[in-house]
Amino acid sequence: MLIAAIAVVHVLVSHYAVGGGLFLAMEVQHAYREKDRNYLDYLHGHARFFILLTVVFGAITGVGIWWTIGLASPLATEVLIRTFVFGWATEWVFFIVEITSAFLFFYYWGKLAEKTHVIIGWIYAIAAWISLVLITGITAFMLNPGDWATQDPSMRNFWTAFFNPQFLPQTIVRTGGSLLLSSLYIYLHASLTLRDARLRDMIATRAVKPAFFGALCVAFGAAGWHFFMPDSAQAALVSAAALNIMFALVFALSIIIVGLLYIGPYRNPGWMSPGFAISLCLFGIGAFSMGEFVREAVRKPFVVYNVVLSNQVLPQEVPSIQKDGYLQTGVWTKAFVREHYPQTLVADSIQYDQLLKLPPEDRVMLGRVLYQHHCNDCHATTDGYSAVAGLLRGRTRAQVRSTVGHLNSVFFMPPWTGRPEEAELLTDYLMTIAPPRPSGMLIGTTMEEVR
Amino acid sequence: MYIDLTSAGVPAPFWFVQFFKWLGFTLHTIPMNLWFAGLLIGLWLHLRGNNYAKHFAGRLLRQMPIIVALGINFGIVPLLFIQVAYYKVFYPATILMAWFWLSIIGLLIPAYYGVYAYAWGVKNGAKMESWRVAAGWIACAFFLTIGFLFVNGLTLMEHVSRWPELWKNNNIAGAATGLALNITDPAVYPRWLLMFGFALGTTAVWMLVDLCVLGGEKDEAYRNWAIGFAKKLYTVSLGWTIVVWAAYIFGTWSQDLFATMFSWPIILLTLLTIGAPTVPWMTLMGVGERPLTRPTVTTLALGQFLVLGLNAATRQTVQNLNLSLYPAVLDQPTDVQWSPIAMFLIVFALGVAVIAWMLWQIPKSKSA
Numbered sequence: 001m002l003i004a005a006i007a008v009v010h011v012l013v014s015h016y017a018v019g020g021g022l023f024l025a026m027e028v029q030h031a032y033r034e035k036d037r038n039y040l041d042y043l044h045g046h047a048r049f050f051i052l053l054t055v056v057f058g059a060i061t062g063v064g065i066w067w068t069i070g071l072a073s074p075l076a077t078e079v080l081i082r083t084f085v086f087g088w089a090t091e092w093v094f095f096i097v098e099i100t101s102a103f104l105f106f107y108y109w110g111k112l113a114e115k116t117h118v119i120i121g122w123i124y125a126i127a128a129w130i131s132l133v134l135i136t137g138i139t140a141f142m143l144n145p146g147d148w149a150t151q152d153p154s155m156r157n158f159w160t161a162f163f164n165p166q167f168l169p170q171t172i173v174r175t176g177g178s179l180l181l182s183s184l185y186i187y188l189h190a191s192l193t194l195r196d197a198r199l200r201d202m203i204a205t206r207a208v209k210p211a212f213f214g215a216l217c218v219a220f221g222a223a224g225w226h227f228f229m230p231d232s233a234q235a236a237l238v239s240a241a242a243l244n245i246m247f248a249l250v251f252a253l254s255i256i257i258v259g260l261l262y263i264g265p266y267r268n269p270g271w272m273s274p275g276f277a278i279s280l281c282l283f284g285i286g287a288f289s290m291g292e293f294v295r296e297a298v299r300k301p302f303v304v305y306n307v308v309l310s311n312q313v314l315p316q317e318v319p320s321i322q323k324d325g326y327l328q329t330g331v332w333t334k335a336f337v338r339e340h341y342p343q344t345l346v347a348d349s350i351q352y353d354q355l356l357k358l359p360p361e362d363r364v365m366l367g368r369v370l371y372q373h374h375c376n377d378c379h380a381t382t383d384g385y386s387a388v389a390g391l392l393r394g395r396t397r398a399q400v401r402s403t404v405g406h407l408n409s410v411f412f413m414p415p416w417t418g419r420p421e422e423a424e425l426l427t428d429y430l431m432t433i434a435p436p437r438p439s440g441m442l443i444g445t446t447m448e449e450v451r
Numbered sequence: 452m453y454i455d456l457t458s459a460g461v462p463a464p465f466w467f468v469q470f471f472k473w474l475g476f477t478l479h480t481i482p483m484n485l486w487f488a489g490l491l492i493g494l495w496l497h498l499r500g501n502n503y504a505k506h507f508a509g510r511l512l513r514q515m516p517i518i519v520a521l522g523i524n525f526g527i528v529p530l531l532f533i534q535v536a537y538y539k540v541f542y543p544a545t546i547l548m549a550w551f552w553l554s555i556i557g558l559l560i561p562a563y564y565g566v567y568a569y570a571w572g573v574k575n576g577a578k579m580e581s582w583r584v585a586a587g588w589i590a591c592a593f594f595l596t597i598g599f600l601f602v603n604g605l606t607l608m609e610h611v612s613r614w615p616e617l618w619k620n621n622n623i624a625g626a627a628t629g630l631a632l633n634i635t636d637p638a639v640y641p642r643w644l645l646m647f648g649f650a651l652g653t654t655a656v657w658m659l660v661d662l663c664v665l666g667g668e669k670d671e672a673y674r675n676w677a678i679g680f681a682k683k684l685y686t687v688s689l690g691w692t693i694v695v696w697a698a699y700i701f702g703t704w705s706q707d708l709f710a711t712m713f714s715w716p717i718i719l720l721t722l723l724t725i726g727a728p729t730v731p732w733m734t735l736m737g738v739g740e741r742p743l744t745r746p747t748v749t750t751l752a753l754g755q756f757l758v759l760g761l762n763a764a765t766r767q768t769v770q771n772l773n774l775s776l777y778p779a780v781l782d783q784p785t786d787v788q789w790s791p792i793a794m795f796l797i798v799f800a801l802g803v804a805v806i807a808w809m810l811w812q813i814p815k816s817k818s819a
Contacts, residue, residue, distance in 0.1 A: 336625035
């Protein structure tokens with residue numbers, strides 16, 4: 001959840017960093033050409049807002065995502081870093097170009113020759129868009145690495161990973177999204193800061209075309225995204241109720257946004273009041289946030305599709321861990337057993353039959369160890385996101401044991417990655433947190449029994 | 452004890468990774484030093500200094516948002532390459548102290564905005580709003596804290612032997628709680644303080660770079676004040692680093708590490724690193740007998756770059772020696788990605804050219 005929260009916040013700003021940069025470059029060029037000093041003054045103020053939001057908040061939340069995924073999914077992060085390190089390094093070069101050009105564009109406003117100022121604006125816009133393309137190649141890989149995942153490891157290379165099936169659709173979506181979302185931010189900023197009705201109407205009219213083009217790109221890209229999704233992601237999209245609703249909401253909000261853009265800034269630019277702009281912006285933020293959440297969620301049970309499972313195990317490791325044991329294989333799980341139950345080890349190897357002979361409270365403790373490492377990456381315990389306790393409410397021990405042993409009978413769950421003895425231990429623990437079936441339900445009971 | 456990744460080797464020759472890690476860290480250190488100690492000095496001088504001190508402080512604090520942006524940006528490179536080559540120790544160490552590590556982001560955002568709030572409120576002669584003053588000081592405290600957390604994490608990364616104790620005291624059913632701050636490690640404090648010592652020196656040099664290269668000249672009296680202040684500041688820096696170096700080497704290095712760092716040929720690096728700050732110091736002390744010219748300032752700046760670069764190289768060496776106790780960490784197969792490396796180097800060269808062109812426009816601007 002922490003990753004999702006930071007990612008969504010970052011995405012809302014980083015798209016503006018791309019689309020807003022393009023807007024500033026285009027509009028400054030236009031204002032110089034028309035010698036519109038008032039518009040230039042407004043754009044200067046907008047550039048200040050842009051710098052404060054993108055260079056500070058956008059940049060640091062971007063680093064924040066990297067920070068968070070390293071803590072929450074180190075294996076997946078390392079796979080991405082190993083595979084794409086020079087993609088990231090290249091993106092860093094563009095990032096430096098962005099920062100330098102953004103500062104020169106803003107701090108030397110009115111001091112540089114007009115032509116030079118415009119060129120620097122365009123350098124920023126182009127560098128920002130290339131950054132988007134580079135990052136999208138990497139994030140798209142997480143949803144569908146295509147042939148890369150099935151290739152012999154010695155044959156894998158950067159380019160097959162980067163130009164994955166999701167690369168083009170997601171690049172189109174994000175390019176369009178940056179144009180669309182930026183127009184909404186621009187409306188918000190202009191409606192709140194501009195008193196000059198002529199300027200406000202002009203901005204409303206000029207920013208609506210990129211917004212429509214952006215919406216068109218989002219529609220095309222999203223269709224491609226859906227088409228090139230793996231089967232499991234397509235299935236998750238239709239079978240998980242929450243994703244269903246969110247997907248429908250994204251669709252509905254997108255139509256509302258386009259409709260409002262048409263009747264508002266396109267047909268009636270004068271309608272661009274703060275209330276109208278705030279509504280548009282909130283709809284946009286809502287659609288974007290839910291879209292990002294859906295995009296993340298459909299990857300289950302993988303963090304990187306077919307490469308890293310959500311519980312930080314490589315798919316090819318599953319059989320050996322099932323054979324050798326999860327507690328035995330994990331560095332920290334083994335250390336825990338070594339420290340607390342040394343009597344169950346012979347030659348530093350866990351004797352699983354001995355674990356089952358431990359007193360009930362120790363079996364529960366080991367079950368908790370398994371839960372913390374095998375399940376807790378995605379599930380809260382009793383309260384919170386996708387809490388396990390609620391999912392087990394009212395189940396019998398046999399049912400819970402069967403569920404643990406056949407975790408991936410539900411396709412969006414990873415397989416049980418441990419020995420049968422460990423499944424018993426985990427079941428012991430889960431039974432201590434599973435609440436009873438809710439009382440008062442009139443199923444299989446007579447009114448007499450209820451009375 | 453560490454994560455194992457079986458899917459890929461190191462995507463570049465190890466020297467390449469080490470070189471860019473070193474280069475990135477050295478470049479990062481310059482602006483980082485200016486917010487680490489420079490911000491503190493700037494805020495103090497702006498509050499309590501004479502007119503000359505206020506002039507310098509105002510300029511430094513107005514430059515600070517750009518300095519912070521560059522520092523963060525340059526910091527990405529060493530962090531990227533540290534995760535390429537040292538992931539087996541980097542991730543577990545940061546996971547052990549996860550909440551503190553994550554708090555760096557939470558501290559950095561308000562610190563950065565605090566710097567902006569202060570910088571945009573600096574106006575010659577005008578009294579600054581108190582909220583801006585508070586924002587500046589909070590930013591300063593946050594940056595010092597961030598420095599401590601970084602040193603904490605990166606020291607823990609190379610002191611693997613400390614993990615079991617921290618894990619035992621900070622786990623729930625074997626899973627790290629992320630609350631294990633490495634404060635009992637004696638190496639943390641000298642490393643943190645050493646960087647502060649370098650930061651004092653970098654601030655002194657920056658003062659003269661600003662004076663002679665960035666147009667900070669006000670009048671002759673200011674020039675004399677700035678040179679005098681820079682001399683005192685660098686002298687404090689030199690004394691500080693000598694004391695902390697001694698505490699770090701004699702108080703925290705193991706016998707084996709000490710023996711290796713003082714054996715041929717590494718002793719050259721060790722001695723050069725310890726002795727390097729005397730180069731800019733002596734250059735600075737010579738100013739007065741001869742005038743402060745641009746070539747002198749360039750020599751000073753290069754000297755300070757040498758100080759920071761040698762320090763980064765020594766840290767890298769100490770890190771590798773500490774980790775050599777765990778062969779699985781550094782002994783990894785390589786699977787070099789030649790064409791992506793070529794792409795990066797070409798883009799890097801083009802990027803430098805584009806940035807150079809943009810910076811070249813500054814002298815042509817109306818403010819120049």
